[in-house]
Amino acid sequence: xxxxxxxxxxxxxxxxxxxxxxxxxxxxxxxxxxxxxxxxxxxxxxxxxxxxxxxxxxxxxxxxxxxxxxxxxxxxxxxxxxxxxxxxxxxxxxxxxxxxxxxxxxxxxxxxxxxxxxxxxxxxxxxxxxxxxxxxxxxxxxxxxxxxxxxxxxxxxxxxxxxxxxxxxxxxxxxxxxxxxxxxxxxxxxxxxxxxxxxxxxxxxxxxxxxxxxxxxxxxxxxxxxxxxxxxxxxxxxxxxxxxxxxxxxxxxxxxxxxxxxxxxxxxxxxxxxxxxxxxxxxxxxxxxxxxxxxxxxxxx
Amino acid sequence: xxxxxxxxxxxxxxxxxxxxxxxxxxxxxxxxxxxxxxxxxxxxxxxxxxxxxxxxxxxxxxxxxxxxxxxxxxxxxxxxxxxxxxxxxxxxxxxxxxxxxxxxxxxxxxxxxxxxxxxxxxxxxxxxxxxxxxxxxxxxxxxxxxxxxxxxxxxxxxxxxxxxxxxxxxxxxxxxxxxxxxxxxxxxxxxxxxxxxxxxxxxxxxxxxxxxxxxxxxxxxxxxxxxxxxxxxxxxxxxxxxxxxxxxxxxxxxxxxxxxxxxxxxxxxxxxxxxxxxxxxxxxxxxxxxxxxxxxxxxxx
Numbered sequence: 001x002x003x004x005x006x007x008x009x010x011x012x013x014x015x016x017x018x019x020x021x022x023x024x025x026x027x028x029x030x031x032x033x034x035x036x037x038x039x040x041x042x043x044x045x046x047x048x049x050x051x052x053x054x055x056x057x058x059x060x061x062x063x064x065x066x067x068x069x070x071x072x073x074x075x076x077x078x079x080x081x082x083x084x085x086x087x088x089x090x091x092x093x094x095x096x097x098x099x100x101x102x103x104x105x106x107x108x109x110x111x112x113x114x115x116x117x118x119x120x121x122x123x124x125x126x127x128x129x130x131x132x133x134x135x136x137x138x139x140x141x142x143x144x145x146x147x148x149x150x151x152x153x154x155x156x157x158x159x160x161x162x163x164x165x166x167x168x169x170x171x172x173x174x175x176x177x178x179x180x181x182x183x184x185x186x187x188x189x190x191x192x193x194x195x196x197x198x199x200x201x202x203x204x205x206x207x208x209x210x211x212x213x214x215x216x217x218x219x220x221x222x223x224x225x226x227x228x229x230x231x232x233x234x235x236x237x238x239x240x241x242x243x244x245x246x247x248x249x250x251x252x253x254x255x256x257x258x259x260x261x262x263x264x265x266x267x268x269x270x271x272x273x274x275x276x277x278x279x280x281x282x283x284x285x286x287x288x289x290x291x292x293x294x295x296x297x298x299x300x301x
Numbered sequence: 302x303x304x305x306x307x308x309x310x311x312x313x314x315x316x317x318x319x320x321x322x323x324x325x326x327x328x329x330x331x332x333x334x335x336x337x338x339x340x341x342x343x344x345x346x347x348x349x350x351x352x353x354x355x356x357x358x359x360x361x362x363x364x365x366x367x368x369x370x371x372x373x374x375x376x377x378x379x380x381x382x383x384x385x386x387x388x389x390x391x392x393x394x395x396x397x398x399x400x401x402x403x404x405x406x407x408x409x410x411x412x413x414x415x416x417x418x419x420x421x422x423x424x425x426x427x428x429x430x431x432x433x434x435x436x437x438x439x440x441x442x443x444x445x446x447x448x449x450x451x452x453x454x455x456x457x458x459x460x461x462x463x464x465x466x467x468x469x470x471x472x473x474x475x476x477x478x479x480x481x482x483x484x485x486x487x488x489x490x491x492x493x494x495x496x497x498x499x500x501x502x503x504x505x506x507x508x509x510x511x512x513x514x515x516x517x518x519x520x521x522x523x524x525x526x527x528x529x530x531x532x533x534x535x536x537x538x539x540x541x542x543x544x545x546x547x548x549x550x551x552x553x554x555x556x557x558x559x560x561x562x563x564x565x566x567x568x569x570x571x572x573x574x575x576x577x578x579x580x581x582x583x584x585x586x587x588x589x590x591x592x593x594x595x596x597x598x599x600x601x602x
Contacts (some may be wrong), residue, residue: 026453030454030455031454031459031490032455032459032463032484033454033458033459033460033462033463033466033488035462035466036454036458036459036462037454040454051451064397072488072600073452083420087416087417087420089418092411092412092413092415092416093413093416110393111464112393112394112460112465113395114393115394115416116388116454116458116461116462116465117391117418118420119384119388119453119458120453120454121460122420122423122424123423123449123452123453123454123458124449124453124454126427126445126449127445127446127449127450127453128440128447130443130445130449131446135459136438137437137438137439137441137442138438139444140438141431141442142431143443144427144428144430144431144445145428145431145432145573148424148425148427148428148431149428151424152420152421152425152428153329153332153334153337153338153341153417153421153424154331154332154333154426157334157417157420157421157424158332158334158421159334160417161334161336161337161414161417162333162334164413164414165334165336166419183333185333186362187333280526292395297399
């Protein structure tokens with residue numbers, strides 16, 4: 001079983017990553033602000049795992065629809081993810097110097113341009129969706145709704161705010177509980193992973209039932225993803241991860257291992273992953289997404 | 302003539318500002334991140350002149366169409382404008398403590414939350430447009446295209462980048478010329494003012510000819526607006542403006558008065574305004590927009 005999911009994921013990466021990479025910089029081909037463009041290209045090209053775009057393409061494929069329908073959604077998701085990393089790394093936020101083994105955007109281009117690069121990528125994500133000639137206007141609008149709700153103050157940005165606030169609570173000696181931790185992560189990380197699957201459903205023309213299943217599976221996957229991230233942060237080395245680890249501990253941040261213990265966290269990870277897999281099993285063509293659910297739970301970085 | 306345009310503008314403000322204000326906070330009525338919401342509401346409620354939303358509503362009205370069609374565009378424009386002010390005021394950008402006579406967002410909520418408030422408003426602007434039940438999907442998509450191109454790296458964010466870069470050039474003793482100054486302002490300020498008129502055209506169902514006229518008029522208005530801003534910065538007091546003035550001089554920034562002189566700037570202002578008025582005269586119902594073009598050139602703050 002282990003070997004099987006690994007070979008499926010490996011084949012998906014080999015098949016889908018070149019497609020995503022080949023489309024990622026196309027929207028930035030013109031323009032009159034060279035340094036801004038350089039700073040956006042720098043972070044887009046910093047070699048992420050492209051998990052959100054891959055999940056989006058696979059969601060469309062899981063319906064039996066051509067992945068070409070989902071390419072602009074996949075690219076838009078990576079623009080949003082990349083902007084969020086640039087802004088999260090800023091001194092006023094997580095203050096990180098290293099990302100994916102390279103200096104963070106503001107270390108290279110300065111804080112002003114890092115803020116602008118994030119703003120530019122965020123805005124362009126919606127431009128990419130609106131410009132997609134391969135989708136009718138109804139699907140474009142629906143994809144924009146899903147992405148803007150997941151990425152904005154109701155979702156990712158809201159989660160980042162709660163996370164900043166959480167640090168204040170912890171510093172004041174008021175640590176919060178498991179439900180609050182899950183809320184932060186549901187918004188901060190879960191919302192965009194969930195949107196990846198839901199956008200794949202929307203552009204693929206899913207029925208509302210199938211869309212609901214992908215959305216719920218995305219929610220479970222998002223929780224699993226964050227639990228795994230916390231476990232890795234507590235147990236890995238910077239060398240393996242390509243970014244600073246153990247920083248949650250240093251900051252006194254509340255994490256899943258801290259609230260549930262390492263074994264409790266691993267159990268919660270298994271539970272969320274199994275729930276995602278159970279839901280995904282109801283799709284017409286679930287094999288790849290199921291393999292990815294297992295892979296994301298067992299990844300080592 | 303003077304009295305006439307002033308009374309038209311006064312009536313438009315009395316008629317349209319309450320409508321805009323009454324819709325401005327509606328999109329923020331739910332959500333789970335209270336401090337983020339407070340910081341977004343703070344800047345939205347800081348009492349701007351609402352020029353972009355008013356121009357957008359008037360553009361739809363100039364076609365003989367009901368302004369209700371343009372309300373979500375108007376609100377989205379104000380979200381974009383407000384986010385841009387929050388990010389521009391950050392220490393890494395213009396480093397301003399005062400905006401519209403009140404402490405800037407990061408002075409009240411901290412830099413981290415000011416960045417997030419900007420990100421949240423920017424993202425929500427596209428959500429507002431995508432959710433507008435009063436427009437068919439084609440018009441929603443077209444409005445999102447116009448706004449994302451004007452606000453993003455091809456437009457406003459690009460202009461802000463060139464402006465930051467310009468400061469570096471000037472510090473290095475390489476002042477730039479009139480054409481480069483116009484480019485910066487066409488992107489930084491002009492693009493969003495132009496989009497205000499173009500979005501009003503799009504949601505009002507304008508022919509491509511009429512849309513082109515409003516777009517071109519918006520471009521001229523945007524240039525006039527920025528020349529006037531520079532003239533005011535050079536000649537007004539902080540008390541009148543509600544924000545720091547003379548800062549262009551302090552920063553050694555290139556401005557229209559510095560390149561063209563005060564008289565030359567006033568002539569360029571008149572020329573751009575007259576061009577806008579000439580174009581607007583071709584619309585079915587141009588009176589309000591023409592009055593606003595005169596008002597924007599003669600405003601004292």
